[in-house]
Amino acid sequence: xxxxxxxxxxxxxxxxxxxxxxxYASKVAEMLNTTATALSIGNVEEAELQKLGNFGVKKIIHxxxxxxxxxxNQAYTKTIAxxxxxxxxxxLVLSNNNTGKALAPRLSVRxxxxxxxxxxxxxxxxxxxxxxxxxxxxxxxxxxxIKTPIRILTLAQNSFGLIEKNAGAALENLSVQVDGTLVxxxxxxxxKLTGKILLTDADIVVSGGRGMKSPDNWGPLVELADLLGAxxxxxxxxxxxxWRGHEEHTGQTGKIIAPILYIAIGISGATxxxxxVSSSKYIVAVNTDKDAPIFEAAQFGIVGDAQKVLPKLVxxxxxxxxx
Amino acid sequence: MKLLVCISNVPxxxxxxxxxxxxxxxxxxxxxxVINPWDExxxxxxxxxxxxxxSGIKTVxxxxxxxxxxxxxxxxxLAIGADDAxxxxxxxxxxxxxxxxxxxxxxxxxxxxxxCGIESSDHNGSLVGGMLAELLDFPSVxxxxxxxxxxxxxxxxxxxxxxxxxxxxxxxxxxxxxxGIAKEPRIAAMRGIMxxxxxxxxVVEPVNIESFTEVTGFEMPKPRxxxxxxxxxxxxxxxxxLQNEAKVI
Numbered sequence: 001x002x003x004x005x006x007x008x009x010x011x012x013x014x015x016x017x018x019x020x021x022x023x024y025a026s027k028v029a030e031m032l033n034t035t036a037t038a039l040s041i042g043n044v045e046e047a048e049l050q051k052l053g054n055f056g057v058k059k060i061i062h063x064x065x066x067x068x069x070x071x072x073n074q075a076y077t078k079t080i081a082x083x084x085x086x087x088x089x090x091x092l093v094l095s096n097n098n099t100g101k102a103l104a105p106r107l108s109v110r111x112x113x114x115x116x117x118x119x120x121x122x123x124x125x126x127x128x129x130x131x132x133x134x135x136x137x138x139x140x141x142x143x144x145x146i147k148t149p150i151r152i153l154t155l156a157q158n159s160f161g162l163i164e165k166n167a168g169a170a171l172e173n174l175s176v177q178v179d180g181t182l183v184x185x186x187x188x189x190x191x192k193l194t195g196k197i198l199l200t201d202a203d204i205v206v207s208g209g210r211g212m213k214s215p216d217n218w219g220p221l222v223e224l225a226d227l228l229g230a231x232x233x234x235x236x237x238x239x240x241x242x243w244r245g246h247e248e249h250t251g252q253t254g255k256i257i258a259p260i261l262y263i264a265i266g267i268s269g270a271t272x273x274x275x276x277v278s279s280s281k282y283i284v285a286v287n288t289d290k291d292a293p294i295f296e297a298a299q300f301g302i303v304g305d306a307q308k309v310l311p312k313l314v315x316x317x318x319x320x321x322x323x
Numbered sequence: 324m325k326l327l328v329c330i331s332n333v334p335x336x337x338x339x340x341x342x343x344x345x346x347x348x349x350x351x352x353x354x355x356x357v358i359n360p361w362d363e364x365x366x367x368x369x370x371x372x373x374x375x376x377x378s379g380i381k382t383v384x385x386x387x388x389x390x391x392x393x394x395x396x397x398x399x400x401l402a403i404g405a406d407d408a409x410x411x412x413x414x415x416x417x418x419x420x421x422x423x424x425x426x427x428x429x430x431x432x433x434x435x436x437x438x439c440g441i442e443s444s445d446h447n448g449s450l451v452g453g454m455l456a457e458l459l460d461f462p463s464v465x466x467x468x469x470x471x472x473x474x475x476x477x478x479x480x481x482x483x484x485x486x487x488x489x490x491x492x493x494x495x496x497x498x499x500x501x502x503g504i505a506k507e508p509r510i511a512a513m514r515g516i517m518x519x520x521x522x523x524x525x526v527v528e529p530v531n532i533e534s535f536t537e538v539t540g541f542e543m544p545k546p547r548x549x550x551x552x553x554x555x556x557x558x559x560x561x562x563x564x565l566q567n568e569a570k571v572i
Contacts, residue, residue, distance in 0.1 A: 010484065071483075073453070073463050096449070098482055101441065102465035102499075105453025108419065114535030115418070117448050130539065136349075137444050139340040143540040184462040184492050192486035200484065204572065228572055246468075246503050247482075252336060252444060253360050253502045261571040272336055278544070282569055284561065285550070295550045300564060304555030312558035317572075320562050 003029040003036040004089035006080055007052060008099050009044050015201060016162070017095055019055050023163040024122075024155050025093040026056025031126050032091065035167070037061060039083055041076070042069070046171065053169030055162065061087075063174040071099060072185040075178050077106040083174070084111060089150070096154040097200065104154050113150035120159040120279070137252050137275035157200055158258040159279065199248065202231035204261045207250060207277075209235040211266020211287060211306045215243035220310040221265060227317045233257070235267045251276035266306035269294025286310075324379045324472070324494075327434040328366045329386045329425055329451065330400055331359040331443040332393040342541045349445075349541070356396055360508075361440025363403075365498075367505035368470060369438055370404040378472040380436075382406045386428050388413055388421045394524065402511035402519035413529035416537070418446070422454035423532040429459055431527075435494045436477070441466060441501040452499035462492040468503035 005025035007018045022038055029036040035058035040049060044062065052060050061083065068075055080103065084092055092107060094100035096118045108115040116123075116131035120141070124130040128145050131153060135142040199205065206225040208218060218232075225232045232248060239249035250257055252272040258279035265286045267273060274297050277283065285298035286309045295301045302309055334340070335355040343350045358366070366385070373380040385400045385408035387393055397408045409432070411424040429437060439452030456463030468487065469480035477494070480487050482501065511519070553561045565572045 070488075073456070073465070074460075077457065097484060098466040099484075101449040102453060102463070105418070105422075105450040106457040106463065108450070108535070109422070109454050109457035112535075115448075115450060116536070117450060134447050135445065135538075135541065136334075136340045137336070137447060138544070140342070140541050140543055142446070142538050143542070145537045145539045146535065147537065148535050184496075185464070186491045187488050188491060189489040190483075190486065191488070196485075198485045240507070249502065253364075261565065261569075275336075282565075282571055284565070290552075295552075297547060298550045299548060299569075300561060301550045301552050302555050302558065302561060303552065309555055309558060313562070316559045316562040319559070320566060320572075 001032065001034045001090045002087055003032065003034060003091040003093060004039055004084050004087055005036060005057070005093040006039050006103070008095065009040060009042055012044050013048060014051060017097070017157050017201065018052070019162050020158070020160050021093060021095055021155055022052050022055040022057055024160045026165065026167070027122055027163065028091055028093065028153070031123060035059070037087055037089070039063065039080065041065060041079065049171060050169070054164055054166055056165040056167050057169050058167050060169050060171045061174055062171060063176050065176045065178050067180055068178050068183060070185060070187045071102070072183045073102050073106055075183045076103055077110055078182065079176055079178065081107055081110045092150070092152045094152070094154045096156050100154045104152055108152050111150050111152070112148060113152045114146035114148040115152040115154070116144050116146055117154045118156045119153050120156050138278045139275070156258065156279070193247070197229065197231040199231045199233055199250070199255055200257060202259055204228050204230035204263070205233050205257060205259045206230045206263045206265065207233035207235065207267060208238060208244070208265050208306070209267030210237045212238070213307070217307060218244070220314050224310065224314050224317065227314065227321065235273050264294050264298070265310060267294055268292045269297055324381060324435045325433065326369050326373070326380050326383045327386055327429060327437045328362065328369045328383060328400070328405065329437065329439045330362040330366065330396070331440070332356050332387065332389055332396040333359045333443055333445045336360065336444055346541050347539070356393070358396055358400055359440055359443045361442055361500065363508040364502070364505045365438045365440050365500045366400055366403060366405065367509040368500065370509060371505065372470070372472055377474070379475060380472065384409060384432070384434070386425055387411070388415050388424045390414060397524055398519050399511060401522045402515040403509050404515060407522055408524045410524055410526050411529050412526050416534035418448045418450035419454055419535045420532050422451045422458055424529050425451070425455050426458040427530050428527070429455070437461070437495070437497045439497060439499050441499050452497050456497035462496040463499060464490060464492055464496065465499040467498045467500045470498055470500065470504060
């Protein structure tokens with residue numbers, strides 16, 4: 001019995017979400033009186049792998065797969081499932097990001113393991129095994145009882161935080177052979193957004209809505225984001241109009257984010273928008289309409305026009321930084 | 324080429340969510356039911372592809388697992404332009420149950436491409452598409468924001484953290500689609516609504532499957548504290564509060 005956590009890497013590096021996942025898995029293991037093992041697949045240097053050991057895992061498995069350097073859902077599923085079985089894992093933890101969403105359901109079928117997806121905190125109990133998860137697009141939370149002996153949990157990003165604990169992790173190198181005929185995915189081209197803070201990774205997000213009036217008015221918003229080290233986002237009408245790219249759309253059908261601070265500029269806060277941002281720790285809203293629903297979700301609000309307030313915010317942040 | 328679009332029947336996204344039976348059951352009183360938003364985009368893209376003769380798509384079929392009360396939602400999908408529909412007559416117990424029923428439909432009717440929305444707006448599971456692919460041993464591509472079929476080949480964009488990849492997989496496969504797959508959902512025209520009345524909805528009985536999970540209760544989010552308003556002339560104060568009180572910048 002153990003808890004196995006799959007930690008994806010990005011060009012050989014881990015992110016905050018990887019350490020959050022490991023922290024979470026270690027705590028789940030404690031609840032089950034067992035230990036957690038991290039699984040990394042692909043080329044990652046030893047010093048980077050050791051970082052996972054700072055968050056409570058007892059063992060780190062580094063699997064190198066010959067002939068597989070792209071995400072093929074079938075090949076990855078088979079690899080992870082085989083290792084989970086070999087390790088006797090009774091709980092498998094993945095992120096609820098795109099990779100987790102691609103692999104977890106396939107692993108669920110393969111391991112006959114019930115799955116709690118997008119969990120936001122530790123299981124409510126382990127016997128029976130009940131998890132707490134987002135439902136109705138953030139308008140409620142469900143208690144989901146997982147009835148199978150093996151369980152899979154996918155953790156919502158930024159929902160748990162980091163818990164440092166050095167459990168003296170042992171590193172185990174594994175060489176895995178994948179049957180080439182299993183790999184069906186061909187990647188023809190990779191397009192990466194460079195030099196930008198990723199929306200899903202950002203601690204602070206500055207977001208603009210229809211109240212920005214025109215795509216030409218985004219300058220001060222972007223400046224504010226740069227000053228705060230924040231990512232930029234937008235509401236659905238803004239991305240539908242093509243004022244900003246759809247990768248910036250936060251909301252029910254766009255990205256679901258949970259930053260520490262979400263600054264909504266000229267966003268009225270329709271249910272569908274709030275569904276994507278309501279897990280933010282703090283919400284600040286700037287809107288001309290004092291009755292806009294965004295103020296019901298926000299802790300701090302300014303009633304005012306985006307064009308007038310934004311430059312003042314930029315000034316105030318500059319002053320703060322100069323101090 | 325035969326295309327299957329799986330749809331879920333969900334409460335309208337503006338529904339005020341409430342529960343009954345000691346917070347164990349969703350309160351359906353007065354609820355408007357709609358096609359799950361991601362599935363609606365998926366259907367739209369399926370029909371756009373069928374409109375293009377180069378895609379080779381001959382039929383677009385709807386599959387739904389649910390009781391007869393979902394028929395208006397299925398009719399709507401037919402009115403938008405799907406050719407026919409299959410309803411598995413069962414109460415969806417969990418994602419694994421639904422995926423298992425859909426797998427049976429695909430095995431029986433032999434589809435070349437299955438499209439599923441990445442998430443449903445009620446259970447927010449993001450599970451059915453991937454489970455279905457594994458049950459069928461089909462390739463799957465998740466977070467698909469563009470899909471085109473040309474010369475018998477699928478051209479797919481999949482979203483990754485911080486960008487996208489242009490990928491291809493052989494047929495048959497499952498495409499799990501997200502925002503971007505279609506610009507706006509296609510709306511049913513009067514002619515479509517008339518035609519939908521006579522389009523076939525085949526009802527099949529479920530296969531016997533034990534679910535993996537069970538929802539045993541719901542709770543509402545904790546209400547947030549009232550908003551503290553700061554004067555628009557005193558923006559500095561907001562920054563001070565965020566820095567010294569909330570300590571977030």
